Amino acid sequence: MTSDDFVPAPLRRLWGMSEPARLGRPASLDVNVVVAAAVKIADRDGLDGVTLPKVAKSLGFTSMSLYRHVGSKDELLTLMADAALGPPPDIAAPDWREGLRRWAFAQRAVFQRRPWLTRVPAAGPPSGPHQIAWMEAALAVMSGTLLDWAHRIGAMSLISGYVVQSVRQYSELAEGRADGQGQADAERDYGRALARLVNPDRFPEAARLFSSTLFEAPPSDTPDEAIADADFSLGLELILDGIAVRIARSDP
Amino acid sequence: MTSDDFVPAPLRRLWGMSEPARLGRPASLDVNVVVAAAVKIADRDGLDGVTLPKVAKSLGFTSMSLYRHVGSKDELLTLMADAALGPPPDIAAPDWREGLRRWAFAQRAVFQRRPWLTRVPAAGPPSGPHQIAWMEAALAVMSGTLLDWAHRIGAMSLISGYVVQSVRQYSELAEGRADGQGQADAERDYGRALARLVNPDRFPEAARLFSSTLFEAPPSDTPDEAIADADFSLGLELILDGIAVRIARSDP
DNA sequence: AGCATTAGTGTACGTCTGATACTTTCTCTC
DNA sequence: GAGAGAAAGTATCAGACGTACACTAATGCT
Numbered sequence: 001m002t003s004d005d006f007v008p009a010p011l012r013r014l015w016g017m018s019e020p021a022r023l024g025r026p027a028s029l030d031v032n033v034v035v036a037a038a039v040k041i042a043d044r045d046g047l048d049g050v051t052l053p054k055v056a057k058s059l060g061f062t063s064m065s066l067y068r069h070v071g072s073k074d075e076l077l078t079l080m081a082d083a084a085l086g087p088p089p090d091i092a093a094p095d096w097r098e099g100l101r102r103w104a105f106a107q108r109a110v111f112q113r114r115p116w117l118t119r120v121p122a123a124g125p126p127s128g129p130h131q132i133a134w135m136e137a138a139l140a141v142m143s144g145t146l147l148d149w150a151h152r153i154g155a156m157s158l159i160s161g162y163v164v165q166s167v168r169q170y171s172e173l174a175e176g177r178a179d180g181q182g183q184a185d186a187e188r189d190y191g192r193a194l195a196r197l198v199n200p201d202r203f204p205e206a207a208r209l210f211s212s213t214l215f216e217a218p219p220s221d222t223p224d225e226a227i228a229d230a231d232f233s234l235g236l237e238l239i240l241d242g243i244a245v246r247i248a249r250s251d252p
Numbered sequence: 253m254t255s256d257d258f259v260p261a262p263l264r265r266l267w268g269m270s271e272p273a274r275l276g277r278p279a280s281l282d283v284n285v286v287v288a289a290a291v292k293i294a295d296r297d298g299l300d301g302v303t304l305p306k307v308a309k310s311l312g313f314t315s316m317s318l319y320r321h322v323g324s325k326d327e328l329l330t331l332m333a334d335a336a337l338g339p340p341p342d343i344a345a346p347d348w349r350e351g352l353r354r355w356a357f358a359q360r361a362v363f364q365r366r367p368w369l370t371r372v373p374a375a376g377p378p379s380g381p382h383q384i385a386w387m388e389a390a391l392a393v394m395s396g397t398l399l400d401w402a403h404r405i406g407a408m409s410l411i412s413g414y415v416v417q418s419v420r421q422y423s424e425l426a427e428g429r430a431d432g433q434g435q436a437d438a439e440r441d442y443g444r445a446l447a448r449l450v451n452p453d454r455f456p457e458a459a460r461l462f463s464s465t466l467f468e469a470p471p472s473d474t475p476d477e478a479i480a481d482a483d484f485s486l487g488l489e490l491i492l493d494g495i496a497v498r499i500a501r502s503d504p
Numbered sequence: 505a506g507c508a509t510t511a512g513t514g515t516a517c518g519t520c521t522g523a524t525a526c527t528t529t530c531t532c533t534c
Numbered sequence: 535g536a537g538a539g540a541a542a543g544t545a546t547c548a549g550a551c552g553t554a555c556a557c558t559a560a561t562g563c564t
Binding site: 275278303304305316319325 | 521530
């Protein structure tokens with residue numbers, strides 16, 4: 001409708017540039033209220049629990065009223081994602097490697113707190129103010145290196161993608177268990193079931209894997225969280241090693 | 253119900269161990285037919301297009317009839333995922349690095365052909381025969397290295413997660429565009445829009461990025477596919493570098 | 505004072521998953 | 535060779551969801 005500086009409406013909403021509208025009936029609702037209510041529901045019921053009727057009801061309005069403020073459910077999801085991400089913490093570190101490590105762990109902490117964030121479909125490249133702030137943090141960490149822009153973005157996306165992927169996978173598996181079974185127990189059962197199904201002639205390596213002790217009892221006093229942390233770090237350090245190679249290579 | 257070897261029903265269906273049932277009315281439908289129909293619909297309409305009524309209708313049955321064969325929609329998705337993945341191609345290669353690279357590209361090709369595969373929620377660890385076959389292929393490639401099991405699985409998951417993540421991201425963005433706009437054009441618009449929104453005081457690095465020429469015209473004769481391939485390779489080679497470091501380290 | 509403008513509502517439609525209780529069609533046993 | 539019993543497929547139904555459309559209600563500008 002309006003065109004303050006040729007910025008489209010969804011972006012204006014993302015960046016909080018909505019003018020309060022000087023004519024007609026004043027709104028008792030605004031984007032931020034709607035988004036906050038939606039986030040609260042997602043925190044409680046997951047992403048599928050977020051429906052327009054439920055969000056509206058939690059605010060004492062009808063479903064259709066929301067469309068005055070968000071345009072579509074997909075847009076609501078985008079707004080929720082940026083709001084729920086929040087600003088990045090301070091990750092000041094002595095070197096790029098420690099900085100990126102902290103960045104990854106900080107992002108992971110946010111996603112673990114709100115696993116539904118990892119399932120919001122990306123409607124476009126990162127565009128929200130919080131997303132940009134996280135981006136800034138990662139770029140700042142790498143600003144001392146000799147990497148070019150493409151590699152900086154590549155490294156950042158790789159890490160960020162890894163974090164998303166690993167948290168989503170972990171939370172999907174945790175949901176799949178659902179009963180009181182812990183990760184360690186589930187892995188043991190998994191290993192045993194597949195040891196019976198996997199034919200050593202067709203799948204020699206996999207058979208060796210499933211008859212190895214890898215899935216059997218971890219010392220049992222190891223909490224699930226520690227296993228998950230170790231798995232996560234293993235992949236992350238691998239990525240950081242790769243980035244290190246690249247940095248060393250661009251420094252003659 | 254039955255208990256051939258204490259293998260639960262969903263796994264029996266995955267591995268094609270269904271006994272034809274010797275009593276009662278014989279089935280005119282079976283799991284494979286249902287799954288094949290569902291896959292065909294997913295290929296045409298995406299994952300959200302797969303609904304029990306539609307699958308049933310395409311076979312000339314009613315929705316409820318499917319429950320005789322699949323148990324739940326989630327189970328159907330799991331079955332679809334393994335069926336659609338298909339067996340891995342031959343990726344024989346002179347060394348682990350080339351082998352993993354081919355493995356990654358092969359997986360990417362499958363996912364690009366069926367982007368909905370990247371959105372099937374993981375109901376459990378990889379358990380289907382095709383998933384195991386792909387696993388076998390990756391493990392075989394690494395069998396010459398000195399990595400321990402944990403690192404082999406870690407490397408494999410990292411690559412596989414990267415492939416999934418990057419194809420999903422790419423296809424989500426492509427859907428988001430929807431109009432005839434290509435990737436290059438969209439990136440240019442994105443860069444310009446954000447150059448206006450990003451305040452250089454709050455986000456100095458990001459501002460430099462968006463005012464850099466990175467998002468501006470790639471030579472314009474570069475097809476979208478080539479951009480995507482280059483982005484994908486950049487991340488993949490980074491990961492492979494990381495694995496190389498790890499392999500070198502375990503070889504004294 | 506009253507009109508253009510904006511906020512929020514009511515209703516309706518087509519869609520989905522899955523529960524329950526049924527009819528139909530087959531094989532195995534007597 | 536005839537039913538008994540078991541499994542396959544159906545009919546109907548309830549509760550939800552997203553959103554299009556046309557409506558009423560409330561306000562500030564002129």
